[in-house]
Amino acid sequence: MGALKDKVAIVTGASRGVGRSIAETFVREGAKVVICGRKQETLDQVAREIGPAVKPIACHVGRLD
Numbered sequence: 001m002g003a004l005k006d007k008v009a010i011v012t013g014a015s016r017g018v019g020r021s022i023a024e025t026f027v028r029e030g031a032k033v034v035i036c037g038r039k040q041e042t043l044d045q046v047a048r049e050i051g052p053a054v055k056p057i058a059c060h061v062g063r064l065d
């Protein structure tokens, strides 16, 4: 516990599956985590479920803008 205290992580594909599990593990270890996926509403729900250490930001990783 606390291995990632004072760290900030960006996890893409974090609205479900492997990415979400990574985000949850990083938060449990003390990190602040930005979660990304294409749908803001889904990310907002995931952030509510994981807790305040998560910031949800929609982002399509295949698009430069």
Ligand SMILES: NC(=O)c1ccc[n+]([C@@H]2O[C@H](COP(=O)([O-])OP(=O)(O)OC[C@H]3O[C@@H](n4cnc5c(N)ncnc54)[C@H](OP(=O)(O)O)[C@@H]3O)[C@@H](O)[C@H]2O)c1
Pocket (backbone or CB within 6 Å): 012, 013, 014, 015, 016, 017, 018, 019, 036, 037, 038, 039, 042, 059, 060, 061, 062
């Ligand atoms: N599950 C396994 O056992 C396993 C094993 C080996 C490898 N993998 C690989 O690991 C990756 C994740 O697997 P998974 O099972 O967690 O997949 P998944 O359940 O389909 O989740 C994919 C995540 O990526 C997001 N995503 C998809 N396209 C995106 C884009 N263009 N920009 C931003 N986010 C995007 C999805 O959210 P939105 O749809 O809302 O964007 C979702 O959060 C896949 O590439 C899979 O092939 C999985």
